[in-house]
Amino acid sequence: MHRITIGAFIVVFALVYFGMRRNYRQSPYIPFKGIDYLGGILWSLWLLCIVFICVYGDHYDWLDGEPIRVALLFAVVLLILCIQRAATIRHPYISLGAFSQHNMLFIFILFGCMTLMSATATSTQNVFTNSILGFDARHNADLNWGVLTGIAVGTGIFYLALTRWKWRVKSIVLAGFFSFLLYQVMLYFLIDASTEKYMLYLPLVFKGAGVSLVYTSLTYALTGSVTFVHYFEAMCVIGFIRTSFGAPLNSAILARLLKYASLENTATLGGEIDAMHPMAHSFITLYGEFQRQILLVSLKEVYGYAVIVAIVILLAILASDYRWLIRPRRMWRLAQIWRVVHRQSKQLETTGE
Secondary structure (H helix, E strand, C coil), X not given: CXXXXXXXXXXXXXXXXXXXXXXXXXXXXXCCCCCCHHHHHHHHHHHHHHHHHHHHCXXXXXXXXXXXXXXXXXXXXXXXXXXXXXXXXXXXXXXXXXXXXXCHHHHHHHHHHHHHHHHHHHHHHHHHHHHHCCCCHHHHHHCHHHHHHHHHHXXXXXXXXXXXXXXXXXXXXXXXXXXXXXXXXXXXXXXXXXXXXXXXXXXHHHHHHHHHHHHHHHHHHHHHHCCHHHHHHHHHHHHHHHHHCHHHHHHHHHHHHHHHHHHHHHHHHHHHCCCCCCCCCCHHHHHHHHHHHHHHHHHHHHHHHHHHHHHHHHHHHHHHHHHXXXXXXXXCCHHHHHHHHHHHHHHHXXXXX
């Protein structure tokens, strides 16, 4: 894997070096002056606190641990400083206007849903393949060929749907989350000790296709929804959940859910074991089978919750086409409220003068 990665970087460097013309500048020289470096540092520290909480929350027992409480306090303070700096200086690292762009909130939420659906393949599925099926690192890595195939298929479907079939971006996003739903449903029925390795490839193809469809369609939608002035800032904001705290947060949620399900199933199934059990003569064998059954039931329960969440996401995307049924007078947007507050504050300042 390291050789493949090094080779890929060499290819990229070669394309940049031989593919770009020398002594050619598309625009005038712009020095790195006037950049809000302090704002970038504050946002980075805030993300670092969020990632620390998500990764080490279970280790320190969440709010019962002092490091998590301190990190949470720092995260709140840093977020306030970031917002205050973005509202007061002329050219902040991320301006507040980037958060109020058209469909920015919905795209951010859908990216979060995508990372949640993907987290089951990286955390919960690995528990199943390692603890139940006994796969080593090599066999787990082989499963990524299914994901790679799904990504290639999803990319081709996105290209055809956009250029040939003339689908809406919302329809492509819907198809991507439907692929996630198929992956969750198939894994729900494959949670069994007799599952073979080849059975996991098809669900992972759907998972890879879902990632590719949702990722490319949402990124394409972002280019059409955000103005060029705020485009790179919006990409940075989307990167917060896409490549920063999105995966750790959703993995922490699934790990916590799996832990609660395991504790509940331990209390439920433990009552069935007594001295009359057929395997009571061998405590080690009985305990090992007991732990395996608990893990199987808990994993199936977590994937059942994931299926429910995927169905809710699909229904929410379908219901978004009927927003016109809601009277806009009863649903004030935050931007409208902000305009009213801003107008009244201007009137008060004028009256005071």
